Amino acid sequence: xxxxxxxxxxxxxxxxxxxxxxxxxxxxxxxxxxxxxxxxxxxxxxxxxxxxxxxxxxxxxxxxxxxxxxxxxx
Numbered sequence: 001x002x003x004x005x006x007x008x009x010x011x012x013x014x015x016x017x018x019x020x021x022x023x024x025x026x027x028x029x030x031x032x033x034x035x036x037x038x039x040x041x042x043x044x045x046x047x048x049x050x051x052x053x054x055x056x057x058x059x060x061x062x063x064x065x066x067x068x069x070x071x072x073x074x
Contacts, residue, residue: 037065 044059063069 039063 045054046056
């Protein structure tokens, strides 16, 4: 009986996970957006999970429009 209820427990646990943001937002930006490409990141900290310590600290970088970027590693 206990083995049969494992699936029920998993479904219950999965139903309580926080939901991700929707893939499509509304209102949507214009089709020609972005007009000029550039990404600027300052003071970025990254964690593997909300309850763990940060693995990257105070990351700062800038990517100009048209540049290609590759991220290597975990």
